[in-house]
Amino acid sequence: MKNIFKIFTLFLAGSILLSSCGDDDSAPIEDLQANLGAAATVDVESTVSLDASASVGTIATFDWMVTDPDGAEVTLENESSAMPSFVATKAGDYSIDLTVTSATGLESMVSGSVTVESPTYATSDQMGRPAINTVFNFFGSAEVKNGYNMTLPSEGSANADAFAGILNALQTYIYLDPAQFENILGIGNDALAGVLAVDVLQSNKNSATAYGSLNGRALGDDVVDVTLILAFDDQSAAGADNQVKAGLVSDNVQSNDKSFSNSFPYLADPH
Known part of the structure; x- marks a missing residue:
């Protein structure tokens, strides 16, 4: 009777050992994270270069949405790339939304903004009419x-x-x-x-x-x-x-000795 019990115990232990040594069928967790980089402030009429190159993971697509201060969608150059660009034609805050998608369909989203300012100019000279x-x-x-x-x-x-x-x-x-x-x-x-x-x-x-x-x-x-x-x-x-x-009513300088051009910039050829 004792021998039968020992045999059964050894069999059960072997089964448990075989189960613990089997292959792990669980899939690794995919790491995907969209990244817009640091916030930016630029002058109006500047070209804004967006940069999502710091995003993490194997990314299949970049989907950008940029809206101007009035809420209108902005047309991007290289819009499907990690580094599109646009010209900021209005002062204010531009909203930036980015969605990155992996080959397996996993998505990561991030939002940000670009602040566009109007530079301050000061008149340093006036010369509308000669003299x-x-x-x-x-x-x-x-x-x-x-x-x-x-x-x-x-x-x-x-x-x-x-x-x-x-x-x-x-x-x-x-x-x-x-x-x-x-x-x-x-x-x-x-x-x-x-x-x-x-x-x-x-x-x-x-x-x-x-x-x-x-x-x-x-x-x-x-x-x-x-x-x-x-x-x-x-x-x-x-x-x-x-x-x-x-x-005193004339500087006595005669007219140009060369004819003006009919096309822009209309000036005579240098001579």
Whole structure:
């Protein structure tokens, strides 16, 4: 009886040992993790390069969704790759959503954002009409001149009195009477200074381009001569007999000796 019990015990132990030594049929856990990298801040109109190369796992597809600050979907370059890009045309926060998928169909998702800022610019010079800033912006010091250069065009008329003072002084120097001066536009120094102080050119395709109309300029316009005419060609009765102004209404530089081109940039060939 004892022998039978021993045999049964050995058989049972062997069965347990064989069971414990069998193959492990459980599959390994797949490691998959989407990664957008560090958050970014860029200037508007910059190219934003997204980078999911730090994602973990064997990735079969990258599925991106980018929306602009208004919620509109953004078109991406290389949209199915790990490193697509887009141009940030608006300031604000762009939402970034990424889904990576493995060959077995496992998915991992991550969200982030890119902040787009409008850079701050400061005006350092104004030169809309030739000679205006150079000649008439002479207010006594570099600090004041630079202050004018940094003035927004919308606030340029605040400098009109200083411009009128320069016109008055120059005309007095050549024996014109600033109080009676009237140029070819039929306006005096105060009105002219209010226009010239806002040193910008406005373009209107439906109007003449002659510089005298203060509406832009054509390449063939003699803009320096017109500026001199506006400042010194006194049409009033008091200035009719002035002999000095005749030498101040032109720089005597002739027109270009080469024809302009009919295609952009329209300038004559270098010579």
